[in-house]
Amino acid sequence: MATKVEAEATCARTPAVIRLRFAQGTLELHGLEKDDPEAPPEARWDPRSGCYRAEAIDYARLVMRFRRDKREYADDARAYAELADGLRVRRDPRPYQSEALDAWWKARGRGVVVLPTGAGKSHVAMMAIDRARRSTLVVAPTLDLVRQWYDGLRTSFGVPVGVVGGGEHRVEDITVTTYDSAYIHMEHLGARFGLAVYDEAHHLPSETYALAARLAIAPFRLGLTATPERQDGRESILDDIVGPIVYRKEIVAMSGDYLADYDTERVEVELSPEERERYEEARAVYRAFVTQQGIRLGTPQGFADFIARTARSEEGRRAMAAYREQRQLAFCAPAKLEYLEHLLDQHRDDRAILFTQDNATCYAISRRFLVPAITHQTKIGERSHVLEGLASGHYRAVVTSKVLNEGVDVPDANVAIVVSGSGSVREHVQRLGRVLRKKGDKRAILYELVTARTGEAFTSERRRDHVAYR
Secondary structure, eight states, X not given: OOOHHHHHHXXXXXXXXXXXXXXXXXXXXXXXXTTOTTSOTTOEXXXXXXXXXXXXXXXXXXXXXXXXXXXXXXXXXXXOOBOSOOOSSOOOOOHHHHHHHHHHHHTTTEEEEEOOTTSOHHHHHHHHHHHHOBOEEEEESXXXXXXXXXXXXXXXXXXXXXXXXXXXXXOOSXXXXXXXXXXXXXXXXXXSOSEEEEETGGGTTSTTTTHHHHTOOOSEEEEEESOOOOTTSGGGGHHHHTOOEEEEOOHHHHBTTTBOEEEEEEEEEOOOHHHXXXXXXXXXXXXXXXHHHTOOTTSTTHHXXXXXXXXXXXHHHHHHHHHHHHHHHHHTOHHHHHHHHHHHHHTTTXXXXXXXXXXXXXXXXXXXXXOOEEOTTSOHHHHHHHHHHHHHTSOSEEEESSTTSSSOOOTTOOEEEESSOOSOHHHHHHHHHTTOBOOTTOEEEEEEEEETTXXXXXXXXXXXXXXXXX
16 A cells, blocks of 8 residues: 555656646647756746746647647647537539548648639638538738628528628638738737638748748648749748649640630730830940849849839839830830730620739720729729620620639639730739639630740740649
8 A cells, every 4th residue: 555655756756737728829838847858848937927828720720739648638728619510502513622621631631722713722722612611711812802701601601701802801710811800810810710711822831921821820721822932932832831742734634524624825016216225325334233233133032122222223223114114015015005005996896804914004094995904003993893794795805914813703704815914923913813713615825925035925934833834
């Protein structure tokens, strides 16, 4: 029979109960002493609060560790609920949507699903919410997409849906927000949701937006994107903050059956002799400054360095003016606009979306061809009116800078005309995706207008580096 001293010694050796608490986007672990050998590797001692502290994103890893080690713990961090009801409106999923859901669930409900625009990524998310049955936060990049998600979630689940962003702050068991609002409010909302859905997940790896994932405890995470790759290479961060790519299907594998069949046509136009002379003179001034300053434009910070240095001298200001002139000559060459007039006449019975790189070209096209323009300056109400007009056939074409790369749903649009754009592969694929939504036997076409023998020709080659254009 154990003595009183032995019994007390045994009790002293009994590990204390670890108490998890959510605190401003982090996890506090109470019940452990400093330098405690039982402290999990994810946590660090915080002398300010006298406890161990971990990132909120480590919640699932910590809980699984405690369960595996049969360690007694009290979970005061979790504030999310189980959804009593799932989908109220169910649609038969397409085979690839079921495959994507199964792959995500097999990966413990963490991972990224890559599907082309128009393939129904949002329906995969609805099924994921139905499968996980946890309070869910959907994060989207724009207010237009927030509105689309709000309508879809409310219709599909038949419950109140919260909105955080755009002047609203209503939190429900299913809530939709923007990336901008998510990273600002997550230190308060991070324990409220068991599933986080990141739409257009390629935005998430930026330093600030990544906080929308790191400050949340959500054990289930789903990323949705058509093109996860980023020019800065930070897409690898998605593995850590959302999960690996668990399912991927490209445009070419789906056109015809689930997306519209399509063609792409690259059209080169020439500058006139006078325009060519102006272009070469302006480009020479611009390139001479870059060389003289030792600026490496091919690096991530190269162009930012160019902008900073042009503000320091009169020579720099001349270089910036020259850069803008040669760029505008390539982006908005008169021959491009003449060919654009031909395309609009050729497709006068179709629905067309015209894409530009900058607002100046967008407004110039709008004035010349009397088509409505949508830029970041266009208010949401006007934007909705224009898109409804395109869908109904009241407008046959709209012109936009960059704001319709994501989030526009116009199944009738079947012609995309890229007047100018960046070298981003993702942007180019997104623009193609805007006209690929299946409707009857429609066949889509994307025209890419390129000014020959300018920097735009190299940009065109870079952005076409995708299987969709081969």
